[in-house]
Amino acid sequence: MSDLLERLRGRGWRLTAQRRVVAEVLNGDHVHYTADEVHAKAADRLPEISRATVYNTLGELVSLGEIIEVSTDGRAKRYDPNAHHAHQHLVCARCGTIRDVHPSGDPLADLPAEQRFGFEVSAVEVTYRGICPNCASA
Amino acid sequence: MSDLLERLRGRGWRLTAQRRVVAEVLNGDHVHYTADEVHAKAADRLPEISRATVYNTLGELVSLGEIIEVSTDGRAKRYDPNAHHAHQHLVCARCGTIRDVHPSGDPLADLPAEQRFGFEVSAVEVTYRGICPNCASA
């Protein structure tokens, strides 16, 4: 994660305690927190951090391509730090749990030119939906 | 669209003026309105219709599988009446325009069993993102 902080400093980021804490919270695989969860976890370490700062920092990290914004349920957006490895999401329709998955094939290649209607297509998101083992057995 | 109203009546739906108007607003191809847009258009014909009723009716239509809920931007959900033909979405990252598209291949088949982590996978959504011709030339 200090990698990330170094990269950010290289891009002219001013390194503040708040930004450091937000970046630390997002460290790890299979992390998909909402902005509010990030704020709560950040506040454990830095109690006076404000929600606005968390939103600002998340927005900047998204712009810089360091994290990905995921809205799987039409409720709060979630933030996925695993931005440097192409992957898709598998979401439990009941409890909202998200798993990163790696389908075979390239979905972008599945959209033929005549189905692009003149768009410059640059990205594709695939969201699989189902019931997770936990919820299925409950 | 009277097809739809007949189907709904067959399912025990009480047919009210409000529900009729909402169903009419959603008639057509490539329609992707937000709940608020549906409410505004419905209110053109039936000025006293309330937002709660629009939300209720949209929710029921989704449960019945007559329309699909799409959240492409983390803001308002949009409602797609084209529920009986499998299709995916192509979204302009700048202006938010949505087009229905039909990729080749079956994305569900691209998720191997060992990538399903015990989930019962029942659906997949694919969202292509890019810049539409309009925004590209602006």
Add this chain to the structure above:
DNA sequence: TTCTTGACTTAGACATTATCCAATGTAGGA
């Protein structure tokens, strides 16, 4: 036709998520 009843609708309060803004604080270069 008229009656009855439970499903439907309404207005507005409330909840959740996100953004804006003016005042204040501070990281990092000079």
Add this chain to the structure above:
DNA sequence: TCCTACATTGGATAATGTCTAAGTCAAGAA
């Protein structure tokens, strides 16, 4: 160390969606 542009704060505000209590009405029954 000092400056200053950039960052942070908290509170107001916006956008979207949900809930509730009271009134209304569609459609079957008589």
